[in-house]
Amino acid sequence: MAAIAILHGLESITGRVPKLRKTAARPSVCLSFARFCGLHFCAHCAIGFANRIRRHRGPSMRLSRYFLPLLKETPKEAEIASHQLMLRAGMIKQQAAGSYAWLPLGFKVLNKIVKIIEEEQNRSGAIQLLMPTIQSADLWKESGRYNAYGKEMLRIEDRHERDMLFGPTNEEVITDIFRTYVKSYKDLPLNLYHVQWKFRDEVRPRFGTMRSREFLMKDAYSFDLDEASAIQAFYRMFVAYLRTFHRMGLVGVPMRADTGPIGGDMSYEFHVLADTGESAVFLDKRLVDKPIPEIDTDFRSDLTPIFKDWTSLFAATDEMTDEAGFKAAVDPEHQLAARGIEVGHIFFFGTTYSKPMKATVTGPDGQAVEVQMGSYGIGPTRLVPAIIEASHDEAGIIWPVSVAPFEAVVINLKVGDAESDKASERLYEDLKLEGIDALLDDRDQGAGGKFAAADLIGIPYQLIVGPRGLKEGQVEIKHRKSGERETLSVEEAVGRLKRLIVPQRRDSV
RNA sequence: CGGAGUAUAGCGCAGCCUGGUAGCGCACCUGCUUCGGGAGCAGGGGGUCGAGUGUUCGAAUCACUCUACUCCGACCA
Helix, strand or coil, X not given: CHHHHHHHHHHHHHCCHHXXXXXXXXXXXXXXXXXXXXXXXXXXXXXXXXXXXXXXXXCCCEHHHCCCCCCCCCCCCCXXXXXXXXXXXXXXEEEECCEEEECHHHHHHXXXXXXXXXXXXXXXXXXXXXXXXXXXXHHHHHHCHHHHCHHHCEEEECCCXXXXXXXXXXXXXXXXXXXXXXXXXXXXCEEEEEEEEEECCCCCCECHHHECCEEEEEEEEEEECCHHHHXXXXXXXXXXXXXXXXXXXXXXXXXXXXXXXXXXXXXXEEEEECCCCCEEEEEEHHHCCCCCCCCCCCCCCCCHHHHHHXXXXXXXXXXXXXXXXXXXXXXXXXXXXXXXXXXXXXXEEECCCCCCCCCEEECCCCXXXXXXXXXXXECHHHHHHHHHHHCEECCEECCCHHHCCCCEEEEECCCCCHHHHHHHHHHHHHHHHCCCCEEEECCXXXXXXXXXXXXHHCCCEEEEECHHHHCCCEEEEEECCCCCEEEEEHHHHHHHHHHXXXXXXXXXX
16 A cells, blocks of 8 residues: 555656546556555545456557558559558558558558468468578578579678578478478478568569568478378368468469479469459359368368369469360359459479478488478468458448458547547447457547548448437447448447357357 | 659649749648538648759759659569
8 A cells, every 4th residue: 555655646746647547557557556565456546446447458449549540532553442442541651662561550450360370370280480581592502593583582692791682482491490300201291381571572563562572471381201191281271271261251262273383283372353353263153152161170181072172163263274265164154254363372392392402301111201392372461452352342441350450440429528438438448348359439520530431441340429329328330341220229239249240250160 | 674654741633835933632730610421710830843963044844864653564472
């Protein structure tokens, strides 16, 4: 108690009490001191204590104190909807050609996407690590790619005039890590992945983060003793990818793809269908509604049936087929010619890197065997615009709940009105308490601007609180996607939102 | 890398042709009135006109050079 008194005394002396009262800092300090003193409450703050505990859960997301630079007009450099909307919604800022800063709202979405990717990679048995962005050229000289890669690779010289590079991909580094530590076939299979920034000095970056020079990539690398088990590793990633894109509210259609200079015939690209996609794609439309492998899929079992099931239906990019071939292969009633955004690419390439880099393990017969490898990429910084391309309207973005920067926004229509302030604060706190990722729009501005902002940034549910409804004890929920509005009592609102939101998180599908 | 274009306040633009020292809308700041779909009134702040060189008494404006960015094509998670 003495300590608390001293603390409050200091605050009084510095004259900062009124300011501190408005922040979370002071109650948490009080509580810490109270606990330190073995008390269950702070004598000084006893009034309204319960409310203060609530506020301590999670960061405060009050729009009046957030950093969300919205643009009313569309910057002229943006051509496609996703790029325009990401700029207008204050998600990104261009810093140079193909180089973007991720502002808080954009970063929040990016992180949700990365989290889903990590969960599904982990579920499939892959193990996360982190490799550097700047690599030594030596490994690339060893694999033969230092000269082969061309100007797309950003080459750097350090102070000792050593050749370095900003990694465009990580096969060399992961192979080096593997060969250093893994010596026995008993340690296989192994799949290591990371989520790390890449740089490819594209001739022409465009469409915002859809094709940027610096981009985030999840890249996984599998190592197996023989081709048969390597193919199983490939299937595991195939299934993980189906699940990953589905959880983001996307249909990621696997398509036979060109392996390019890597060779071999095991390569699939995952495409999100969108009018602005860069590739022409041809597919059997039954793939679009095909149920994805469920959460209890056993990744230690033989996944061949799932792979065969999915790949039995026709799907290919224009690199692999043409309209004539497509029409000959698919029943007319199932034909779908569309455009696609490539959001993932999986390769099996055998010993392409293990051979020149001498990545071998000792097999059961005591002989050294070059490991069979595959690599598997997903671009989170491309997924953000891909999701927007697939889901937006005239008013702005329509986020699927699973990747939405906020699941719900409480819109206080009349800031300064005692009833409206109190009810919206309370509803916001209750949503947080129920584990909903909520935002409170407590900015002192007109209702129209708030509705427009909520629509633009695409929050799935708007909880509209204003004096008019409160007179009847009512609030309104607007569904961003359908435009549907429902009026309900203040008491029912949080429960209703929770029942709407939780199933759409897709974290248990 | 081939072709085309743009550069004037944070964003969107006018002014350039015909040279005379920069303007509009939004945003921002102050005050008042407002507040259920991007409010109104009044006042205010902010610009080496992408950079450099040249022509000229005088350059955002004319000429040349450079740079950055965007679009179309070939390449890519």
